[in-house]
Amino acid sequence: MVIDQSTLRGTLHVNEPLSRHTSWRVGGVAARYYQPADIEDLALFIGQLPEGEPVYWVGLGSNLLVRDGGFAGTVICSSGVLNNIHYLQDDVVEVEAGVACPKVARQTAKQGLQGAEFLSGIPGTMGGALAMNAGAFGGETWEIIQSVKTVDQKGNLQERTPDDYKISYRHVLGPENEWFVSAKLKLQQGNSEQSLQKIKQLLAKRGSSQPTQQPNAGSVFKNPEGDYAARLIEEAGLKGCCIGGACVSDKHANFIVNTGTATASDIESLINKVANEVKLQHQVELKTEVRIVGQADTGQGGLNE
Ligand SMILES: Cc1cc2nc3c(=O)[nH]c(=O)nc-3n(C[C@H](O)[C@H](O)[C@H](O)COP(=O)(O)OP(=O)(O)OC[C@H]3O[C@@H](n4cnc5c(N)ncnc54)[C@H](O)[C@@H]3O)c2cc1C
Missing domain, CATH: 3.90.78.10 (UDP-N-acetylenolpyruvoylglucosamine reductase, C-terminal domain)
Structure with a gap:
């Protein structure tokens, strides 16, 4: 595969062990692994991939089992690189896909915004939370989404609303071969101290009921309806x-x-x-x-x- 790296600002690795990028700490290598410099660079990179190239996205790998034979295609990693949060209007916040959910919870709470506290319990990225409709402590990701920005396999960016997706418990169905690069969160004006206190209480509950000392990927199975x-x-x-x-x-x-x-x-x-x-x-x-x-x-x- 020929990639014109002179136009790119991100980092391309070949045969990158995905065990380094999953919370279970297992898994084979990705044939190619790209960490974009920013959204523009990402769109440029994806646009250069040959048609039919298998593409997979990894955030913090906290919900992912990569098999030992690895991934024979290109893995895009957004964690820590698409990492900006922009405060737009009073209560709308734009979060890039690579921002860690606990950071979104803390930062918005510090700004006096309420509604994203539940994200403190999700050890993944905003992109992963969108893909999974991740939820905790009674809150779910798509409940606070006003719109999302996506990139497709040709590198085209577009804005979409929740109406473009079929959203249910830990399941989101949207256009194929399109990935999230950012989301606008609609929150409410609140009280910074109260939100930070709520986060502290939610996290305290967590530590006592989960095996935090050993590599894991959270809940392996979805809860069946009406049961656990x-x-x-x-x-x-x-x-x-x-x-x-x-x-x-x-x-x-x-x-x-x-x-x-x-x-x-x-x-x-x-x-x-x-x-x-x-x-x-x-x-x-x-x-x-x-x-x-x-x-x-x-x-x-x-x-x-
Ligand atoms: C200790 C622990 C506790 C957890 N608790 C919870 C919990 O309370 N609630 C909960 O819902 N989950 C929980 N999880 C699971 C996990 O944190 C969430 O599913 C999280 O949203 C995954 O985010 P990630 O960035 O790690 O995604 P990854 O694991 O990297 O990827 C998960 C899926 O999302 C896709 N994806 C990632 N980024 C994008 C993107 N930008 N665009 C499109 N697709 C993308 C991937 O391709 C993959 O299919 C827990 C996990 C752990 C380890």
Whole structure:
């Protein structure tokens, strides 16, 4: 593939280990891995990719299982690079896709704006939160979205409204091959001290119920309607169940932790085992919340998404 790097200001890596960019700390390499300098540079880079090039986006990799065989295409990383927050009108804030959600929560709270406090509990980027409709403590990402800016595979930027998407619990369906570069958040005037205090309280609750010391990707399965995946998994006797270095957390049954030596294959096998056991014992089909992408180590597997 020929990329004219003289016009680009970002950083292109070849064979970049994605284990460095996922919270589970597992996964093979990306054939190409690009960190854009800014939105303009990103659009220029994407526009140069050959038609049909597989493209995948990684934020903070906190909801992502990359298989051990890696990703045979181009991964775009926005975390820490598309990192600006602009205060537009009194209560509208434009946040770029690479800004970490806890930063959005803290910064808007400090500005005396309320409504984004729940983002403090989501250890991903704004782009990842948009893609997942991430939610915590009763709040959901798209509830506070006025509009989003996207880039398509030709490098075209455009503004879209929530009406352009089908949005539900941890699921967002929009135009194919289009990714989020920023979002306008509609918040309300509030009280800075109260919002910061709320964030502190929400985070305190978190620490006691999640295995924060071991690499994980948050909840592995979506909660089925009217129930909790964690309850079903615990009742199936799977807490502490391990395959290789991957174990169902003792602290939270819907979390799978990497005890240090897990491969992506260990984690995926454990995900399948948990889903099968729950189906057998409870007749409930659990669906993964985590995204699984890439090729198995055999080199035979296709791309999952
Ligand atoms: C300890 C822990 C606690 C968690 N708690 C919660 C929680 O309370 N609630 C919750 O909802 N989630 C939670 N998560 C999961 C995760 O943090 C969220 O899903 C988060 O929104 C993912 O953001 P990310 O930047 O890490 O995305 P990634 O994991 O990097 O990517 C996730 C998906 O989003 C896509 N994506 C990323 N950026 C973009 C973009 N700019 N445009 C288009 N697609 C994009 C990726 O391609 C991928 O399909 C938790 C995870 C951990 C590790």
